Amino acid sequence: MNYQQIATDILPLIGGTDNIVSIAHCATRLRLVLKDQQLVNKPALEALDSVKGCFTNGGQFQIVLGQGVVNHVCEALIANTGLNEASTQESKTLAAARLGPAQRLAQMLSNIFVPIIPVIVACGLLMGVIGTARTLGLAADTPWLQILDMFSNTAFVFLPILIAISAAREFNTNPFLAAALGGIMIHPALQNAWTVGGGIHEYWTLFGLHIAKVGYQGTVLPVLLAVWMQSHIERQLRRVVPNSLDLILTPFLTLMLSALAALLLIGPFGRMLGDGISLGLMMVYQHGGVLAGMLFGGAYSLVVITGVHHSFHAIEAGLLSNPAIGKNFLLPIWAMANVAQGGAALAVFFRTSDAKVKQIALPAALSCLLGITEAAIFGVNLRFVRPFVAAAIGGALGGAWIVFNQVFMTAIGVTGLPGIALVPAAGMLNYIAGLMIAFGSAFVASWLFGLKQQEAKA
Numbered sequence: 149m150n151y152q153q154i155a156t157d158i159l160p161l162i163g164g165t166d167n168i169v170s171i172a173h174c175a176t177r178l179r180l181v182l183k184d185q186q187l188v189n190k191p192a193l194e195a196l197d198s199v200k201g202c203f204t205n206g207g208q209f210q211i212v213l214g215q216g217v218v219n220h221v222c223e224a225l226i227a228n229t230g231l232n233e234a235s236t237q238e239s240k241t242l243a244a245a246r247l248g249p250a251q252r253l254a255q256m257l258s259n260i261f262v263p264i265i266p267v268i269v270a271c272g273l274l275m276g277v278i279g280t281a282r283t284l285g286l287a288a289d290t291p292w293l294q295i296l297d298m299f300s301n302t303a304f305v306f307l308p309i310l311i312a313i314s315a316a317r318e319f320n321t322n323p324f325l326a327a328a329l330g331g332i333m334i335h336p337a338l339q340n341a342w343t344v345g346g347g348i349h350e351y352w353t354l355f356g357l358h359i360a361k362v363g364y365q366g367t368v369l370p371v372l373l374a375v376w377m378q379s380h381i382e383r384q385l386r387r388v389v390p391n392s393l394d395l396i397l398t399p400f401l402t403l404m405l406s407a408l409a410a411l412l413l414i415g416p417f418g419r420m421l422g423d424g425i426s427l428g429l430m431m432v433y434q435h436g437g438v439l440a441g442m443l444f445g446g447a448y449s450l451v452v453i454t455g456v457h458h459s460f461h462a463i464e465a466g467l468l469s470n471p472a473i474g475k476n477f478l479l480p481i482w483a484m485a486n487v488a489q490g491g492a493a494l495a496v497f498f499r500t501s502d503a504k505v506k507q508i509a510l511p512a513a514l515s516c517l518l519g520i521t522e523a524a525i526f527g528v529n530l531r532f533v534r535p536f537v538a539a540a541i542g543g544a545l546g547g548a549w550i551v552f553n554q555v556f557m558t559a560i561g562v563t564g565l566p567g568i569a570l571v572p573a574a575g576m577l578n579y580i581a582g583l584m585i586a587f588g589s590a591f592v593a594s595w596l597f598g599l600k601q602q603e604a605k606a
Contacts, residue, residue, distance in 0.1 A: 149217065154198045155224035158211065161196075163187030165229045173222040176515075176522050178211040185209055200508040201527030205453070212523050214511065254457070260314045260372070261461035264303075265561035267310065268465065271303035272559020273569050279558070280573035304469050308333050308364055308371040315372055321379035325403050329378055330371050332407045333415060338363035359412055366469030368462055370418030374410035381405050425463060426470045433477050438548040441481060445547020445586070446540045448485035449525060457482075464560040475556040480571065480579055483519070483563035484546025484586040485539070490516025491590030492539035492598060493524040496532065499599050505531075517587075519563035535598040542590025546582045553578040 159165065162180060169181040182188065188209060193202050198221075200212040213221055278293065278300055303310065312330030316323035339349055339362045350361040364370045382402045389397045432440050451457045464476045490513040497509035505528065512523035529536040555575040562570055564583070571579045 149198075149220075151217070151220035152224045154196075154213075154217075154221050155228055157196055158193065158199070158221070159225065159228060161189045161193045162209065168229055168231065171222060171225050171229065171231055173218045176212055176215055176218055176520060178213060178218060178222055178225070180209045180211070181207065182209050195504070197504065197507065200512065200523045201531065203526045203530075210526075212527050214523060215515070215520070256318055257462045259318045260311065261465065261560075263314050264310045265461065267303045268468075269559045269561050269570075271300050272468075272557070274300040275558045276570050276572060280576075304366050306334065307366055307368070307465065307469055311368065311371050312375050315375040316379075319376055319379035321375065321382050322399070322402070325382070325399060325406075326375045326378060328403055329374055329406050329410060333364040333367075333371055333374065333410055335363065337361070340365060354412060357412065360416075364415055364419065366471070367419060367422060368466045368469060369422035370410065370415045372462070373414045373418045374406060377409050377414055378402060378406035381409075422466050423470065423472075426466045426473055429463070429467070429478070430473055433551065436551075438552050441547035441549070441551030442544040443547075444478070444481045445484045445488075445550070446544030448482050448543060448547075449489060449521070449536065449539060452485075452521065452525065453530070461560055468558070468560065476558065476560060477551075477554075477556040479557045479560060479563060480550045480555045480567070480582065481547040483567050483579075484550060484582055485543030486519050486521050486563045487516050487583050488539040488542030488546060488586040488590035489521045489524040489529060489536075490514065491542050491587035492535040492594035493528045495538070495591045495594035495598055496528050496535050499595060517564045517583075518566060529594075532599055534600075535594045538593035538598050539590045541593045542586045542588075545589045546586025549578070549582045549585050553582075555579050555582065 158178075162168065163182060163184060164187075167183050167187050169183060172179045185204060188202075190202060193199050193211065198213060198217065200214060202209065202211045204210070274296060278297055309327055309330035312326040313323050316326035339360075348360045348362060352359040352361060382398065385398045385401055386394065389401075436443070448457070460478065460482070464478055467473050467476050467478065493509045493516065494513035497506055497513060500506060500509070508523065508527045512528055515521075516524050524539075525536070529539055553575065555571060555578050557567065557570040558572065559570045568576060568579060
C-alpha cells in the first residue's frame, strides 16, 4: 500500500496545507483541526479506496482509515505539510473552543482516564483470572495467590494517586504536588474507605465542623475535584508570590491549602456526589431490569456519535471502586452495542453490490468484535442509517440479556471478544451468549430492512 500516495490524495480534498491547523491520529482515524471545514470535499474523500468514512466530532474533522494504515498516512501528511509540535497545542485550543459544555466535560474526563486504562485493565484482568480460578476450585489460599491478589487490587487501592497525576496534566498543575495530594487522601492515618460500612471510628473538629477521619481509597470524584482546586490555587499563588520565594512558598502553600480543602470540603462533597451517581445507576440496573439493559444497550451508539461516551470511564471506575458495588455492570452492555454494529455492517457486506462498501464493511464488522466500532458506525451503518437502527436493536436485545443474567466485568476499557477475559467465570457463558444475540439480531435486522433496494444494487 502506497501511504504517501494516500496522503497526497487526501491533502487537496481537505483544503490543502493552508487549511490545516494540526494533524493527529488515534487507533483508526486521522484527527484534523481545520480552519474552514467548508473547504472539505467530503464526497470525493469518501470515494477514495483508502477512506472508510469521514465525519466531524469534537471540533475535529476525522477520516477513518483503519488500524495500521492511519499511522503511516499521518506520518506522510505531517511530512507533506511540515506541521510541528506547536501546531498540536494550537489544535487542542481550537478544537476545545468548538465543543459544547457536555463535550468539553467528556473530552476532559477522557484525557484524564484513557492514559490510566492500561493499568486498570491489567489489574482487572488479573482479578478476573483469580476469581475464575477460585470459582473453578483451581486455586487454594496459598502465599502465591495472596501475592497475586495484592497485585490485582493495587490499581484500585492507589487509584486517587493515578488519577491525580493524569488530572494534573489536564488541569496544567504540578503533577508531583498532585500525586502528594492524592497520597494525603489515602494516607494510612485515615480510616480505610472500605471499612466505613462498619462505622466511622474517629472525627476531627475544625472550624465547628465534624470531619470524619476517612480516606478516599478507590474513589474518583474527590481527587478529581481536589486536583482541579489545586490548579487554581497554584495559578493564583504564582501571580502574587515574589519570584525569589516562588520555589519555596508556592509548592508549600499550594499543597497545604489544597489538602485542607480536600479533607474539609471537596472530599466529603465528592464522595457524596460519586456515591450518588454510582448508587443511582445501581438502582436503575437492579430495578429497571431488562428494560434498563435495552435502554442502555440500544442508546449507547447514539452517545458514541456525540463523543460523550468518553466520560463513562470515570463512572465505570467509580462503580469498581465503590465498596457497596465493586463491579462494572455497564461495560458488558456497551460491549453488546459495539458488536451489534459489527453484525449490522456484516449484513450490509452481503446485501450490497457496491465494491467500495464491501471493501469497508467486512473489516469494519470484524473490528467491532474487538471493540473498535468507528469504521462500522461512520463508514457503513450511519451512511445508510437503517443498519445503524438495526445495530441499536441488536444492542438493546444484547443489553437486556446481560442485565437479566447479571453479567459484570472487573475492569474498564475492553469490550467485544477481548472483554471475555474481564468477566468472572460464572458469567462468561452468558457474556458470550449476549455477544451472539447482539451480533446475530443486528445482522438479521440489517439484512431484512437495512438497505433500500437501490442501495443494495448500488
